[in-house]
């Protein structure tokens with residue numbers, strides 16, 4: 001459970017470091033399970049399992065060189081019970097409910113980004129919600145848990161404090177070819193907005209939360225260290241399916257436009273509602 005001060009800090013910055021929520025043993029189990037999924041050893045498959053440098057990545061404003069790699073796996077929970085258990089972690093889900101001010105939390109989708117030692121590529125600056133053009137409103141919160149210490153050297157995420165309040169600047173972010181500094185202030189940004197990125201270093205087993213409109217990204221991993229992490233993007237109970245463009249999860253949607261996005265591929269992982277109301 002987060003304190004009131006932590007929730008206030010999240011509201012102000014658009015991101016927050018939580019506690020270490022996984023033991024070393026739990027991290028080991030997730031690492032081994034991740035390796036099995038990457039090696040294609042699981043019977044059930046995730047929605048995506050590819051190198052972001054190949055195929056049109058959502059974050060391809062920073063082109064990777066041929067030798068660079070970011071292994072992106074979407075919905076590893078569908079391939080692995082251990083990752084589903086992780087996505088249902090009671091502490092994380094309760095804290096997500098607090099930050100989202102909701103009584104019900106569903107999985108939108110999850111995402112591993114693994115930056116291997118030395119050859120790990122960058123994830124360009126972006127905002128999440130503009131890249132999710134089939135859901136509204138823009139008030140989702142993600143829980144990013146490190147499976148290795150994520151530090152500046154191995155390509156931890158960077159965040160821009162307060163940027164979740166500035167609206168949709170994805171076009172501007174996608175045009176930025178350098179990881180840092182930003183090349184210019186976007187035209188539409190309010191004049192008093194201070195665009196200053198800060199590193200978001202997360203310890204192995206620790207959780208970091210970010211709002212779906214917060215500007216964020218992560219540079220190369222040129223170190224000898226692995227950089228493995230599992231992000232789960234959670235929907236509050238009121239998130240609706242409102243398609244305006246395509247998305248990799250579209251094939252799994254079984255509700256009509258304007259309806260709450262629910263169903264077996266968007267499971268409830270937290271609720272304070274009586275069971276009868278969830279049927």
Ligand SMILES: O=C(O)CCC(=O)C(=O)O
Pocket residue numbers: 111113123128142144156157216217218229231
């Ligand atoms: O893992 C990363 O470096 C980026 C992840 C990300 O963009 C996200 O979880 O929204």
